[in-house]
Amino acid sequence: MSLTPQTDSSGRQGGRQVGDGGRGRRRRRVVRWTASVLTLALAGTATAGYLYYEHLNRNIRKESLNIGDSKDRATAAKANAAGQTPLNILLIGSDARDTAENQKLGGAKSTYNTAPRADVQMLLHVSADRTNMSVVSMPRDTLVSIPRCTDPDTGKVYAATTSTMTNDSLGRGGPGCTVATWEKLTGIHIDHFMMVDFSGVVSMADAIGGVPVCVDANIYSHTSTGHGSGLKLTKGTTSVKGKQALQWLRTRYGFEDGSDIARTKAQHMYMNSMVRQLRANATLAKPDKLLRLAETATEALTVDTGLGSVTELYDLSRELKKVPTNRITMTTMPWVYSSDGNRVLPRPTDAAKLWRLVREDIALDGKDKKKKTTTTATKVTDKAAADDEIAVRVRNGTKSGTEAAVTGRAAAITTLLTGKGFTKATADTSAPLSADQTVVRYPGAGLAGDAQRVAKALGIPMSQVKKSADVSAVTLVVGADWRSGSKYTADDDDTTPASASALNASDTKACMHVDPDYTW
Known part of the structure; x- marks a missing residue:
């Protein structure tokens, strides 16, 4: 089943709209799927499957996809010759301290009940033909221009800003502002978002049953002044879950140079390992594991309205599953330090090139043999003047x-x-x-x-x-790509910039380097 974004009567993008008959057919398919997957837990009855499907739907939290100005929306990708379109999903990790559990996990009492920040941001791009997937992370300290955003719940308008840390976008009306920020920066049309908070990460990691991660020395992420995630591991590979998985994803003090860039690299290793775990374990032969994953995922996620049902999430999982593990590439937005050395900026030329590759649906692993299909000229009916x-x-x-x-x-x-x-x-x-x-x-x-x-x-x-x-x-x-000379030379090289630090999901030997000051 193709997951192609549609537009509703108001012009907003969301889930596919079908007639009553279409909804009936869809629901019957979902009931049959749910019943088949959850047979042991639900006694195999279609009625129980239907009730559980409705229960899972009620678990899911939904927000608006893009709350920036509609005129600033990036243009959606055109279909290829086979009628297929790529899929772009923004993954957001929120640091919200808005519940007792999130406050306990997040610490930092001074930030209790303050505006949440998007401390993890990853753009997941699935190619139109579903042969490859590219993921691009943006460091949370990246200075960007955040567009004007309107909170869909309160109507509050947040004015556009410049040179603002990208993680501030989440607190300006919700995840729809983070989506708008990405579209403004990259020119990439985003079809969906999925957001998870601290407690969601913990519950998902528990439901998966653990994710193997590797460090090249003993590590304890803790400073004398109380900074650090608290992660404590011995050298080698450890299967982390629950709070320990969250600590891994949040660790900065102790990994490599202690920067947010090193933390992003650790997140990529975790994500790749999680993909391998899910594909190895979440099969129809293990309905109890799928039951727990379904329950946990729907409780942990906040999504846009176009993904706001079990049906849509299941369809998405089917699309993602089509991509072979060895064609999944994790990258980080090429960056340079800002003038004060405390923040980062998109690296000139390299960052623009990475965005172009994604916009043009060119695989970041270098294995894509297809010709570009999105660089053709827009057809015009009027002739140019003299x-x-x-x-x-x-x-x-x-x-x-x-x-x-x-x-x-x-x-x-x-x-x-x-x-x-x-x-x-x-x-x-x-x-x-x-x-x-x-x-x-x-x-x-x-x-x-x-x-x-x-x-x-x-x-x-x-x-x-x-x-x-x-x-x-x-x-x-x-x-900036034409700073000198009278002849413009287009960048038609489709090689992923080395500064993007590409990591393949099938790489089982990846291991985080530990700062010697944080060993024990």
Whole structure:
């Protein structure tokens, strides 16, 4: 069964809408599935299966998918030749101290009942043909622009911010703001989200029965001032569950350099090991384990409305199961330290390249032999005007997190365009933008042909010609990938940047390095 996002009558994306007959057929299928999986626990009766299905549905907490401005939504990926579309799911780990159990597990009494933070953020991308899966983590300390978000429950509006830690997005109206933040940064359309808190991690780890993890020395994550997760393990491989699994996922003090980047690496190892465990143990031959997993998962998760039923979650699990373990790749967003050294920023060029690979459904393990299918030009009905009649505004977008903008870059490219016959090209003297990639933007269909003509004249790929409500004329933004020279060279290399630290899910030898200061 394909999990293709649909749009409801209000234009919002969510679960598939079907007629009464479709719902009836779906429910009968779910009842039969539930009864078959839970035979021992439910005496094999269809009625009991149906009642338990309804019980599981009531367990699931639901929130809005995206609470940013609708005009800022990233464009959904187009279907491939076979009619298949990729699937993008944002996995969020919340540090909320909103219950007694979460307060006990999270500690830090000063943060009790304060706004939650999205301390774990992973974008899970399933390829359109379901042959591979890519996961990209964003460190929680990444400074990003968070868009305007509106709390769906209270109506409170949170103004857009810049240079804000990405984990703050969750406290600005809910997970839908974290989704909006990712879409704004990456240009990747997100179909669903799944969020879990401290207690959810503990209960899920217990239900799975333990996840093997490895350290290359004894570790005790604890400092004299009380910092650290409390994780205490002996050298080698240990199966962690419950509170110990949460400690592993939260450990920073004791792993490698003590940074959030090291913690992200440990989370990838845990996730890969968990995938291997689930695939080895959660079979129809073990209905009692599936029963416990179903109960625990539905209680632990908060999801968007499009995943708000057992049916949708089961359909999703079927899609994920199609991907072989050795085609699952874990990566971290390429990053650089901010100017003060306390936070990180997306690494110029490398981060943009990683987002492009995901947008274009190109596997991050390097085994994808398919040709790109999403970089073709948008079909336009109007013809471009003569070159000397096309008004082009040129903006300097060469500023990055590590480099200042190239002075006079907009003027230099304006001169280049003028020399090519675009005599109405003008340089915009506004403050430089920060753009990883050079793009040509246009406000509406009537100028699409003109925008494509400008791109063609400069050798800019048609995939970098984009409609935008933020411009009023054809606008060329000269990005950080064109800081010098008069010839634009497109990055058509589909190799995953080494700075993304790719880790394959079938790697059973991965082991976290322990900081010698935290051994015992």
